Amino acid sequence: MSLKPTITDLEQLKEHPAVACLQENSPGAIEAASFAHDELTLYIVCSSIRKTCALLRDHPPCPFNFLSDVTCVDWYPAEPRFEVIYHLLSIRQKERVRLKVRLGDEAPALDSVTPVWPAANFFEREVFDLFGIRFLGHPYLRRIQMPDDWEGHPLRKDYPVEGYR
Amino acid sequence: MPELTATPVFDADQDRTMILNMGPQHPSTHGVLRLMLEIDGETVVRIMPDIGYLHTGIEKTCEAKFYQQVVPLTDRIDYLCPLTNNLCYCLAVEKLLGLEIPPKAQWLRVLLNELTRINSHLVWLGTHALDIGAMTVFLYCFREREDVLRLFEAVSGQRMMTSYFRIGGLALEPPLDFLDRVRDFARRFPAKIDEYENLLTANPIWKMRTKGVARLTAEDAVALGASGPTLRASGVDFDLRRDLPYSSYDKFKFEVPVAQDGDVFARYLCRVRELRESSKIVDQALEGMPEGPIKAEAPKVVLPDREKMKTQMEALIYHFKIITEGFSVPAGEVYQAVESPRGEMGYYVVSDGTAKPYRVHMRAACLANLQTLPAMCEGRLIADVVAAIGSIDIVLGEIDR
Numbered sequence: 001m002s003l004k005p006t007i008t009d010l011e012q013l014k015e016h017p018a019v020a021c022l023q024e025n026s027p028g029a030i031e032a033a034s035f036a037h038d039e040l041t042l043y044i045v046c047s048s049i050r051k052t053c054a055l056l057r058d059h060p061p062c063p064f065n066f067l068s069d070v071t072c073v074d075w076y077p078a079e080p081r082f083e084v085i086y087h088l089l090s091i092r093q094k095e096r097v098r099l100k101v102r103l104g105d106e107a108p109a110l111d112s113v114t115p116v117w118p119a120a121n122f123f124e125r126e127v128f129d130l131f132g133i134r135f136l137g138h139p140y141l142r143r144i145q146m147p148d149d150w151e152g153h154p155l156r157k158d159y160p161v162e163g164y165r
Numbered sequence: 166m167p168e169l170t171a172t173p174v175f176d177a178d179q180d181r182t183m184i185l186n187m188g189p190q191h192p193s194t195h196g197v198l199r200l201m202l203e204i205d206g207e208t209v210v211r212i213m214p215d216i217g218y219l220h221t222g223i224e225k226t227c228e229a230k231f232y233q234q235v236v237p238l239t240d241r242i243d244y245l246c247p248l249t250n251n252l253c254y255c256l257a258v259e260k261l262l263g264l265e266i267p268p269k270a271q272w273l274r275v276l277l278n279e280l281t282r283i284n285s286h287l288v289w290l291g292t293h294a295l296d297i298g299a300m301t302v303f304l305y306c307f308r309e310r311e312d313v314l315r316l317f318e319a320v321s322g323q324r325m326m327t328s329y330f331r332i333g334g335l336a337l338e339p340p341l342d343f344l345d346r347v348r349d350f351a352r353r354f355p356a357k358i359d360e361y362e363n364l365l366t367a368n369p370i371w372k373m374r375t376k377g378v379a380r381l382t383a384e385d386a387v388a389l390g391a392s393g394p395t396l397r398a399s400g401v402d403f404d405l406r407r408d409l410p411y412s413s414y415d416k417f418k419f420e421v422p423v424a425q426d427g428d429v430f431a432r433y434l435c436r437v438r439e440l441r442e443s444s445k446i447v448d449q450a451l452e453g454m455p456e457g458p459i460k461a462e463a464p465k466v467v468l469p470d471r472e473k474m475k476t477q478m479e480a481l482i483y484h485f486k487i488i489t490e491g492f493s494v495p496a497g498e499v500y501q502a503v504e505s506p507r508g509e510m511g512y513y514v515v516s517d518g519t520a521k522p523y524r525v526h527m528r529a530a531c532l533a534n535l536q537t538l539p540a541m542c543e544g545r546l547i548a549d550v551v552a553a554i555g556s557i558d559i560v561l562g563e564i565d566r
Contacts, residue, residue, distance in 0.1 A: 003263040003495065037260050037499045065387055068502065069528040073515055087500050087511070087528070091387065091401065094408045098500060119390025122532055130224075145220040145565060154225055161229045 007035040016040050017062035017090070018097040025055050031102075041098045049086075049101050050111040056088060057116055062095055064088040067113070070123035072131045076157040081105040082133060086113070109134040112141075130155040182210050187550070189218050194554060195292065196561030200538075207546050212539045216532075219565035227525035231491030232258055233332055235525060240326040242527055243563040245285040248277050248317075249505040251330040254525075256411055257501035257512040258332045261494050264463055268455040270334040271413040276347065276450040277320070277329065278412075278503075279443040283354070284313040285506035285558075286436050286443075290361060293433070293555035297374050302364050309357050312350050319343055333467035334460035344451060351447045358440050365433070375429035379541035379553035382427060389540060390533035393508025394435040395557050399427035405504040412503075416453075417446050429556040436558070439506075466492045491520030500528075507531050507558050529563040 010033050013019050018040065022029050029052045031043040044052050056064040068087040075081055080102040088097050101110055112135035113120045124135045125144040132153035135141060143150065152159055188199040197218035203211040223242060227235045239254045240247035252274055259266060266274075291306030314324040320339045321329035329336050365371045381391070386399040396403060404421040406414040422438035424431035460467045468487055469480035486492075496518040502511040508530030515524040534557045541553045 006497075036497055039499060041498075066392075067390055068509060069500070069511055069513065069526070071513060071526040071528075073524045085513070087513070091403045096409075096500070117390065118388050119533055119536060122536055123390075126532075143217075145217040147217075154222060159225075161225060 004036075008033060013040065016097070017059065017093065017095060018042060018056055018064065018088075021056060021059040021062070022052065026052060039096065039098060041100055043100050043102065046101050046103065046110050049099070050113055050116060052099065053086070053088075053113045053116045056097070062090050062093040064090045064095070064097060066091050067117040067119045067123075068096075070113075070120055070127060072127045072133060072155070074131060074155065074157045076105075079104060082108050082131065084110060084127065084133060103133065107134070108132070109136055111136050112138040114138055129153070132156065181205060185547070189215075192296075195559055198535075198554070198559065198561055198564075200550070200554075202547065202550070204547060207548075209542050209545055209547060209550060212542050212550070214535055214538060216535070216561070216564050219561045221566065223566045224525055224527065227522055229521065231520050232494060232522060233487070233491065235522065236331065237326065237328045239527075240328055241562065242529070242566055243505065243507070243510070243531075243560050244325060245288055245560055246281045246506050247325065247327045248274075248281040248329060249503060249510060250527075251328060252278055252412065253501055253503045253505075253510050253512045254514075255330045255332050256503065257499050257514045258494065258522075259461075260499045260501060261497055261514060261516055262332070262463075262466060263495075264333055264461045264466065266334060266412075266461055267458045268413070269457045270459045270461075272450050272454055273335060273339065273459065274330060274412050275414060275417065276447060276454075277317075279446045279450070280313050280316060280347070282443045282506045283440060283447075284310055284317075286440050287313070289436065289506070289555075289558045290433075293558070294365065294371075296551050296555045297371070299365065299368070299371060302361055305357070305360060305364070309354065316343070316347060316350065319346060331460070331467065333463055334458075338459055344454065347447065348451050351444055351451065354444050355441065358437065358444070362437060366437070372430065374552055375433060375556075377426075378429045378549050379545065379556060380426070380428045381537055381541050385540050386427070386537065389537045391508070391537050391557075392530050392533065393504065393506070394422075394432055394439065395508060395534050395537065397422065398424045398431040398435045400425045405502055405509060409502070411501070417449050419446050429552045432556040493518060493520050494522075502528065505530055507560065507563070508534060527563075527566060529566065531557075531559045531561075531564045535559055535564060 029048045034041045066089040068089050071085050073083045082103040084101045086099040127133055128141050129143040129145050182203050182205045185202040185204050188194040189197040199215040201213045202209050223238050239250040242250050287306040287310040291303035294302035317327050318324045321327040381399050383399045383401050386396050402423045419442045422435045424435050464483045473480040474484045494516040496516050498515045500513045502509050510530055511528030513526040517523040542550050
């Protein structure tokens with residue numbers, strides 16, 4: 001099994017149901033795309049993430065109705081520093097798509113997708129807890145893994161592995 | 166630093182309702198789950214899980230280890246199915262590397278994963294029945310679980326924290342009599358499932374405690390991110406082993422048990438039927454076990470055999486390099502999901518081209534499944550909460566990581 005080259009041209013990917021859905025309904029939402037390891041990644045404009053998720057969830061030919069996961073990667077010291085990552089699954093069509101939103105270092109915040117999937121509740125709380133990203137409109141954005149009085153966000157790259165002493 | 170309030174409390178209507186704290190040391194919360202219940206008499210008005218008591222920062226630790234050093238950490242996430250976690254992590258890194266795994270290793274992985282499922286479901290069945298008051302089942306289940314753990318010990322040297330899978334294959338050739346021992350177990354096991362079912366399935370007390378209790382509709386299950394038997398018991402026919410196959414699961418024939426009721430009894434039936442299906446997969450794996458190597462042909466990634474390492478200079482150099490410097494993985498990212506006994510276990514691995522993973526994230530099936538608890542229990546009795554927790558089969562190690 002050899003590695004196939006990454007496809008970043010959106011035109012070549014328009015067969016994929018997620019791309020087709022977004023190009024039809026919300027043409028400006030996709031910033032960039034990449035297809036590697038048989039997985040499609042779409043970079044979404046920060047302000048339209050909730051709308052994009054709702055569109056993909058209700059897309060009749062291939063509804064991405066299952067939110068598998070929400071997580072984050074810190075690319076410190078690069079800018080934009082954070083990537084919030086959503087893994088979506090279509091239970092009916094057995095397709096997956098990964099959405100990414102890039103966020104800067106300064107007070108990172110984006111719309112919560114809890115109105116679209118209640119499943120995002122714990123996942124977003126975890127990202128908030130461990131990365132310090134605020135989800136606007138989240139019903140209960142408190143720390144979930146760390147104690148309430150903890151300082152800092154442990155999964156950030158500038159947080160030492162052994163903690164502050 | 167965002168503004169935070171102290172321990173979350175409900176703004177309970179103090180004239181009518183009260184707050185009851187359940188756990189974190191309650192025996193039926195399977196570890197350290199804390200539930201805050203707002204109750205009106207015996208009825209649960211609101212319910213809120215409070216987790217994080219077992220948070221060990223495994224995701225952060227992974228970033229400081231070589232790729233191969235992460236494997237033992239994955240055992241500690243879900244201590245009831247270490248091999249499933251090993252598999253998922255290895256598959257993710259193998260996908261990044263573009264490694265081809267020899268058929269024998271793939272089949273042994275399937276075989277061991279199904280034994281893991283049996284092991285995990287037996288612990289679930291025993292403790293779930295114990296929570297509801299059926300003591301005998303617990304003893305029966307742990308009797309068979311002991312057999313499975315002995316098989317794990319034979320193959321990996323460890324009963325629970327197996328760490329048997331390696332990136333590129335398996336750690337060791339299984340012992341000579343291993344397949345015979347599995348065959349012996351697989352021959353005896355279906356009769357044991359009948360024994361459990363005799364004790365529970367038609368038992369009127371069991372039915373009264375579980376039928377119609379903690380219902381979850383299919384829409385709610387999907388919206389709340391439930392997966393595995395919790396999802397299938399609500400009537401959604403989806404199993405990653407069949408629908409998005411990995412590690413040659415597409416070569417095995419098995420049914421995916423689905424139930425429609427979405428209550429505790431339906432989840433019980435799904436899991437018990439899964440025990441039978443797992444036993445069938447074990448039989449097929451034993452029957453068709455291919456011959457050949459158990460490690461991929463990739464000297465820069467896979468440790469050489471002991472014998473080669475001691476006799477060939479090249480193998481010694483590779484061995485030394487892998488141990489001291491690790492191996493670099495091409496930059497990229499993958500999300501690999503497998504069907505763990507509890508649902509969709511996913512590993513998201515990001516590589517920046519070095520020998521240490523840039524980010525490892527585990528999608529814990531239980532974390533999402535736990536979110537269904539309020540939907541199941543609100544408006545029901547406190548005693549049903551215990552049945553509901555048991556029926557979603559939580560493992561706090563996986564939730565908190």
